[in-house]
Amino acid sequence: MDIAFFQDVFLRLLGGVPLTLQLAGISLSIGFVLAVVLAIALHNASPLVVLPLRGYVALFRGTPLLVQIFLIYYGLGQFRPSLQAMGVWWLFREPYWCVILALTLNTAAYGAEILRGGLQSVPAGQIEAALACGMSRGLLYRRIVLPLAFRQALPAYGNEIILMVKGTSLASIVTLLEVTGIAHQIISQTYRAIEVFICAGAIYLILNFAITRALAWLEHRLSPHLRPPPAARSATQKGEAA
Amino acid sequence: MRHIFKWLAASALSLAAVTGAQAQTAPKAITIATEGAYAPWNFTGPDGKAAGFEVDLAKDLCARMKIECTIVIQDWDGLIPALTVGKFDVIMASMFITDKRLEVIDFSRPYAIDPSSFAVAKTSALAKSGLGGKFDLNKEGEAQASIDKIKPLVKGQTIGVQAATTNQQFLKKYFDGVVDIREYKTTEQHDLDLAAGRVDGLFAQQTSLAATLAKPEYAEFEIAGPGFLGGVFGRGTGAGFRKTDTALRDQFNAAIGEAIADGTIKRLSEQWLKSDVTPPQ
Amino acid sequence: MDLPAFVSLLGFSEKGWGPALLTAAGMTVLLSASGVVLGALFGGLAAFARLKGGRLARGTADAYCTLFRGVPDLLTIYLLYFGGSSLLTAVGRFFGAQGFVGLPTFATGVLALAIISGAYQAEVYRGAFLAIPAGQIEAARALAMPGPLMLRRIILPQLLRYAIPGLGNVWQLILKDSALLSVIGLVELMRQSQIGAGSTRQPFVFYIAAAVLYLVITFISGALIRRAEKRSLRGVRRA
Structure with a gap:
């Protein structure tokens, strides 16, 4: 085992971590905002609005992310004159923005479905109680519905975050040099595919492990009502969530 | 958990038994890998089968050696790693014979020599400069002078190149910091981005450039500046082998020699590549 | 682009890519199905280890699930593709076989999908097992039912009922993951559309066609899964 080689590769791959985190961070943040709006719309709006939104969600959930990235990058590249006329070519010219666009649209579709499930789980009694108190629609969502829905959706949304971090590895296919892209570069210089991919895998594992821990902590913080009181904890074993 | 290991070991062994038997009869039947995305040297048709100059040449060489050949397609950047781990026995994928690659694999004698160049818009400074000719990077003075003339003409431009190739090494060595190098998995992809203006x-x-530029979408582009050879480009295009397969390599060398002598390479290259790339005998 | 050109490009005439794309779509379904079936074995074993195994078995199963859910599937595929042959060659040498031992591309693809889907299926089976009311198992024990019979009559039928929605999700995930096998040169739907896009320089047409075919596959399989779910709930009273 060539420890020095592993060390060198590992350090070089770390150089790609900022870009990996940037791609995941930006698309997850914008995607989350979009997902909230979409989920509320899907939950409440008239069929005229819901139908096209359902189509969008089905499209992005029903096709591979790789196809979406290729379609947005190489596919739309064919329509440069029209995109230039619309003044949006600067966006589609850069692989960086194409990947962010694809990842954002993808995570927004998945996120909308997850949050919609959360919204559906909010007990009707809670909403009735809030309305009976004379809460406005906005206040009702801010104080009652969204917090409950988020708490319910958190485990599933956590999975989505991890899937997105993993999904950024596809950016290497459209010339971006994030962790996987750099891994390919090192392989092309050393031809030692196995060692390099093991290093890259370790980096993603560390990233995702940190995210999992952070999410578990957040979930713990947000669910004091679900935990048995300290006295009872030793008596009854905590049931594991399926 | 022990079950999993047992099962894995058993299935691995049964597979090994099946494919191991094939490996022993290798001299009579081999697998040749090509990229299948580098028209007209090698490309893939609608039926998923490889075609092109190197595919026809491979068939010709196999017939001369009386070896049964299967041609498979493998992504460019995985060709050498996959050869060394034994996915196939020979690479014929327009791969240049370079010192760096010779550290890891072995090559036959060259079966083609083809210089590399820039392709840019007809209206660009490089195209209008009228620079041309052919430069051997081993003759450093001449080549460097020509490169220094090109530098100001392409400064700040984005140049597409296939990753893990000698072309990419050339740009990295002589034009790093001058042009913005963007690396693609296949040449088909950088062709698409040239048309898209990225x-x-x-x-x-x-x-390869000539074949791309012959298509109507590329009417506004042309091959410009000189062609480069030698140096990082090595000693021409050859077939790649594992270092242990010396007998197979020698068989290929003899067959390539015959194909050069009887004009087969000239005929095939003029048919597919529209120019004669035959190396000296 | 005018319509006739579009039709002839994707059509079934001699120069059309229609048959190639449909064959490739069939390949995608075959790969995903084989991957999920083989993955059921890995997932089942891992779930069993996590539920009933000793400390070592549980640790190994935990590591397996964490590893393959945390590492990008693209890397798992590459690793298996490049690492699988080396491993087999080493095993082969150990048992006296000569030379290199290759793992065929199709087998590599199925194995990759099986390993990835197994990590997800383990969670599904574990959750489904925990959802079976303890009274059912106690009742079977009280009737002195032998273990295998209990597994066949009591546990497996109910396990499957609870697992169907989760398995449906895994299937959809693996179906889309199979597109990543294009990077190891397996001619499935994604690879075929890349080949088409490259050689005709019409990327938009081919990637749209691929997207539509993936959608058709996910829609049909989604409908089948919903039907299976409904059927499995025949005997259940709705609250």
């Missing part, structure tokens, strides 16, 4: 130019082998 890159200002390409750097690739002349025959």
Whole structure:
């Protein structure tokens, strides 16, 4: 085992971590905002609005992310004159923005479905109680519905975050040099595919492990009502969530 | 958990038994890998089968050696790693014989020699400069002078190149910091981005560029500046082998020699590449 | 682009890519199905280890699930592709076989999908097992039912009922993951559209066609899964 080689590769791959985190961070943040709006719309709006939104969600959930990235990058590249006329070519010219666009649209579709499930789980009694108190629609969502829905959706949304971090590895296919892209570069210089991919895998594992821990902590913080009181904890074993 | 290991070991062994038997009869039947995305040297048709100059040459060489050949397609950047781990026995994928690659694999004698060049818009400074000719990078003075003349003409432009190739090494060595190098998995992809205007130019082998530029979408582009050979480009295009397969390599060398002598390479290259790339005998 | 050109490009005439794309779509379904079936074995074993195994078995199963859910599937595929042959060659040498031992591309693809889907299926089976009311198992024990019979009559039928929605999700995930096998040169739907896009320089047409075919596959399989779910709930009273 060539420890020095592993060390060198590992350090070089770390150089790609900022870009990996940037791609995941930006698309997850914008995607989350979009997902909230979409989920509320899907939950409440008239069929005229819901139908096209359902189509969008089905499209992005029903096709591979790789196809979406290729379609947005190489596919739309064919329509440069029209995109230039619309003044949006600067966006589609850069692989960086194409990947962010694809990842954002993808995570927004998945996120909308997850949050919609959360919204559906909010007990009707809670909403009735809030309305009976004379809460406005906005206040009702801010104080009652969204917090409950988020708490319910958190485990599933956590999975989505991890899937997105993993999904950024596809950016290497459209010339971006994030962790996987750099891994390919090192392989092309050393031809030692196995060692390099093991290093890259370790980096993603560390990233995702940190995210999992952070999410578990957040979930713990947000669910004091679900935990048995300290006295009872030793008596009854905590049931594991399926 | 022990079950999993047992099962894995058992299935691995049964597979090994099946494929191991094939490996022992290798001299009579081999697998040749090509990229299948480098027209007209090698490309893939609608039926998923490889075609092109190197595919026809491979068939010709196999017939001469009386070896049964299967041609498979493998992504460019995985070709050498996959050869060394034994996915196939020979690479014929327009791969240049370079010292760096010779550290890991072995090559036959060259079966083609084809210089590399820039392709840029006809209206660009490089195209209008009228620079041309052919430069051997081993003759450093001449080549460097020509490169220094090109530098100001392409400064700040984005140039597409295929990753893990000698063309990419050339740009990295002589144009790093001068042009913005963008690396693609296949030449097909950088061709698409040239048409889309995401890159200002390409750097690739002349025959490959000529085939791309012959298509109507590329009417506004042309091959410009000199062609480069030698140096990082090595000693021409050869077939790659594992270092242990010396007998197979020698058989290929003899067959390539015959194909050069009887004009087969000239005929095939003129048919596919529209120019004669035959190396000296 | 005018319509006739579009039709002839994707059509079934001699120069059309229609048959190639449909064959490739069939390949995608075959790969995903084989991957999920083989993955059921890995997932089942891992779930069993996590539920009933000793400390070592549980640790190994935990590591397996964490590893393959945390590492990008693209890397798992590459690793298996490049690492699988080396491993087999080493095993082969150990048992006296000569030379290199290759793992065929199709087998590599199925194995990759099986390993990835197994990590997800383990969670599904574990959750489904925990959802079976303890009274059912106690009742079977009280009737002195032998273990295998209990597994066949009591546990497996109910396990499957609870697992169907989760398995449906895994299937959809693996179906889309199979597109990543294009990077190891397996001619499935994604690879075929890349080949088409490259050689005709019409990427938009081919990637749209691929997207539509993937959608058709996910829609049909989604409908089948919903039907299976409904059927499995025949005997259940709705609250």
